[in-house]
Amino acid sequence: MKAIILFGHGARDVRWREPFDRLTGLWREQHSSTPVELAFLEMMQPTLDEAFASLASRGATQITVIPVFFGQGGHLRNDFPVLLAACREKYPQIALSATPAVGEDLAVLQSIVDFGARAL
DSSP: OEEEEEEEOOOSSGGGGHHHHHHHHHHHHHOTTSOEEEEESSSSSSOHHHHHHHHHHTTOSEEEEEEOOSSOOHIIIIIHHHHHHHHHHHOTTSEEEEOOOGGGSHHHHHHHHHHHHHHO
């Protein structure tokens, strides 16, 4: 079974996660046959390992991690690969892949331009 993890930074203010919860809800509405979990780098739960455990317990055999970051900063270049390696080691039976940061996708950038144009 294929599954995805939406991976964000995390923040002290619990309200910061509200868009991530909405994003997860949209995924579930539009792709109900593919499980999704949220995970955060720091300050929020669940962690990447906890999200993996949840999906593994539900029978996931392929997990794609989508970093919901604007760009490939230090966390994605340094911390993220270490976390992925730990998950690969702990869950060798699961095929793991990761996408680039969503903010590097032209369609995402264009959506932001369109948002700005609508705000004028």
